[in-house]
Amino acid sequence: MPFDDRNFPAAAAGAPDAALRNRRLVATWLFSVCAMIWVMIALGGATRLTGSGLSIMEWAPLSGTLPPLSEAEWQRLYGLYQQIPQYELLNKGFGIDGFKQIFWLEWTHRLWGRLIGVVFLLPLIVLAVRGAIGRHLVPRLALLFALGGLQGAVGWFMVASGFFPDSTTVSPYRLVVHLTLALVLYVAILWTGLSVLRPVRVLSGTPGLRRLVKLSVVLVSLTILAGGFVAGLRAGLDYNTFPLMDGRLVPEGYARLVPFLRNLTENVAAVQFDHRLLATVTALVALATLAAGLRARVTGLALGALLALGVAVAAQYALGVATLLLVVPPALGTAHQAVAVLVLTAAIVSLHALRRVS
Numbered sequence: 004m005p006f007d008d009r010n011f012p013a014a015a016a017g018a019p020d021a022a023l024r025n026r027r028l029v030a031t032w033l034f035s036v037c038a039m040i041w042v043m044i045a046l047g048g049a050t051r052l053t054g055s056g057l058s059i060m061e062w063a064p065l066s067g068t069l070p071p072l073s074e075a076e077w078q079r080l081y082g083l084y085q086q087i088p089q090y091e092l093l094n095k096g097f098g099i100d101g102f103k104q105i106f107w108l109e110w111t112h113r114l115w116g117r118l119i120g121v122v123f124l125l126p127l128i129v130l131a132v133r134g135a136i137g138r139h140l141v142p143r144l145a146l147l148f149a150l151g152g153l154q155g156a157v158g159w160f161m162v163a164s165g166f167f168p169d170s171t172t173v174s175p176y177r178l179v180v181h182l183t184l185a186l187v188l189y190v191a192i193l194w195t196g197l198s199v200l201r202p203v204r205v206l207s208g209t210p211g212l213r214r215l216v217k218l219s220v221v222l223v224s225l226t227i228l229a230g231g232f233v234a235g236l237r238a239g240l241d242y243n244t245f246p247l248m249d250g251r252l253v254p255e256g257y258a259r260l261v262p263f264l265r266n267l268t269e270n271v272a273a274v275q276f277d278h279r280l281l282a283t284v285t286a287l288v289a290l291a292t293l294a295a296g297l298r299a300r301v302t303g304l305a306l307g308a309l310l311a312l313g314v315a316v317a318a319q320y321a322l323g324v325a326t327l328l329l330v331v332p333p334a335l336g337t338a339h340q341a342v343a344v345l346v347l348t349a350a351i352v353s354l355h356a357l358r359r360v361s
């Protein structure tokens with residue numbers, strides 16, 4: 004969908020100042036939602052890494068907003084938790100106080116999700132009614148809201164896989180679907196906000212630079228996907244050396260599963276190796292992209308975004324290695340998950356700033 008003045012009725016009516024104000028207002032709102040999704044992704048990482056994600060066995064989008072308000076309600080929820088294998092296998096006998104500790108993080112994660120929905124929907128209605136957003140943009144934003152609701156359902160679909168017999172964690176596949184949908188939503192809202200703010204397409208950079216930026220976006224996305232499988236399989240708890248894995252560059256047993264494709268998602272050694280390899284290629288390509296941008300003398304937002312990409316990817320690489328060497332402490336693992344979103348953000352803003360005029 005093109006972003007032009009038809010999306011901002013005040014401009015069409017010949018009021019450029021009002022249109023500019025509307026654009027800034029709408030963009031600020033969309034970027035605020037992005038910031039909330041970023042916090043949500045970090046909270047999700049902390050929830051997973053502290054083993055809190057399976058503590059609420061019900062999916063109650065409305066009534067679940069309130070935490071337990073009586074001792075009887077705490078006991079009821081604790082009773083439900085005692086029925087799942089994670090309690091039997093990992094937390095047996097940790098008592099109501101232990102249960103409360105893991106409950107609060109998962110509850111906060113869900114509450115934050117509901118808040119994002121409210122912060123998206125209410126301004127959407129108000130801005131659309133006041134004519135601050137035009138007819139052309141409303142369906143796209145409504146679709147994004149519906150996708151947000153779907154993400155809540157996918158979250159529950161993921162959590163439900165943790166209740167299977169003998170299971171103490173959720174399915175890695177469902178975890179990756181949940182992470183991917185969160186990032187698709189994040190990128191779509193970010194891109195929409197950027198397009199609202201900068202509807203005029205100014206061509207800058209060279210075709211070679213634009214190709215490198217696109218490659219960076221693809222590689223960052225693939226590395227994040229691979230990271231999802233490392234997290235889902237808890238593959239960071241093994242091979243805690245760098246750069247060698249058990250004394251070898253390519254770990255023994257890389258291709259031990261048949262058919263071969265299963266190794267990419269189910270074999271701890273291969274999943275961790277692939278993430279390392281992809282991260283290394285991503286970091287090199289992102290730094291080459293920054294160098295190409297400096298050579299092409301890009302300025303303004305494009306320069307800022309490319310510099311941010313270089314810094315973020317280097318920090319993320321270092322964080323990844325530290326997380327691995329220290330055997331995934333929750334604080335570092337959460338930071339690694341959060342900074343991944345910043346790397347993606349820098350790559351997407353670079354792409355937007357350098358996009359081609361059609």
Ligand code: HEM
Pocket residue numbers: 048052178182223226227228229230231232233234235237238239245278279282283285286316319320321322323324326327331336337339340343346
């Ligand atoms: C461009 C660089 C990198 C990106 C974008 C990236 C991204 C990610 C993401 C998104 C996750 C978690 C996904 C989730 O929780 O669902 C993850 C997990 C992980 N990554 Fe990276 N990563 C990068 C570099 C590295 C490097 C260089 C290493 C180590 C050599 C590393 C080691 C790990 C480990 C051990 C985990 C699992 C942590 C956990 O269980 O929470 N990463 N990565």
